[in-house]
Amino acid sequence: MSIGEVLTLLQEEFPDVTISKIRFLESQGLIDPERTPSGYRKFYGTDIERLRWILTQQRENFLPLKVIKDRLADGSPDAPAGPDSASGTGPAGSTGPLPFSPDGGSDPAPAAAPASATGTGSGGTAASAGSKVRASMPAGELDDADRPQPIWMADLAKSGRGGAEAPRARKVQLSAEVTEVNLTAAELQAAAGLTEESLRELEKFGLVVGRAMGDDTYYDGDALVIARKAASFIDHGIGARHLRMYKVAAEREAGFLEQLAMPLLKQRNPEARRQAVELVEELADHGHDLRAALLRANLRKHLDRA
Incomplete structure (x- = not known):
């Protein structure tokens, strides 16, 4: 997929996302899409899953980029696998890239959106009831007392x-x-x-x-x-x-x-x-x-x- 197609895919779920924001996340080392010989970005299914997870953390937990990057690097349980993981580099059930055209080019036939970082896909089931609370879980599913504190x-x-609970020398x-x-x-x-x-x-x-x-x-x-x-x-x-x-x-x-x-x-x-x-x-x-x-x-x- 091109960056324009990724934007189209994610914009309904994340209305504030822009091409410049995707490029900014790349410049900060949070995503690393493949480049074609002519310099265009090529996004695979795992790239989009990773980007969706990053945007979810920013929107729902106000995570600073450094924390997001660290959690991705540390293999946090709810973080998506990197593009070089054993699960493959393409969308679920595939090892090839999603349909690709140069940035801003004509749109190919739409591909199915990958499962989100929340652990559910279209028509899929949620994670088991015994699993830990997810940062992307809708607010209505948690009592205020049980809702995790935003990481920021x-x-x-x-x-x-x-505040005063974190004293320091200066x-x-x-x-x-x-x-x-x-x-x-x-x-x-x-x-x-x-x-x-x-x-x-x-x-x-x-x-x-x-x-x-x-x-x-x-x-x-x-x-x-x-x-x-x-x-x-x-x-x-x-x-x-x-x-x-x-x-x-x-x-x-x-x-x-x-x-x-x-x-x-x-x-x-x-x-x-x-x-x-x-x-x-x-x-x-x-x-x-x-x-x-x-x-x-x-x-x-x-x-x-x-």
């Missing part, structure tokens, strides 16, 4: 952005791990409890910033934390424009810390960069505590006066 929550907790950490969540706008809204209008307002005032990838925009872990905190203000009737003071203060503080670290960064060697990161993280921590203490002192003064 654990990912944020691990990175230290999810309150402010600049490592890349904390931004490895990748959410679409719809996923960000669901995860943060925002309406589409509220998210647009936060973007308008520069509080939430997405990363464009083709026709799509993705939001990282920092954007998720900002959106969730902003949602709490919005719940109290405080609009996005009133939150700009936090953005302005953060930008001024970041500029000040950048000036302090610049002599180390100009040395252009790994050790100097490590020292610069440690300096900025340490001073950012001190700034965090100083800001909290000053805020407490001012609030106490105003409340005592009232």
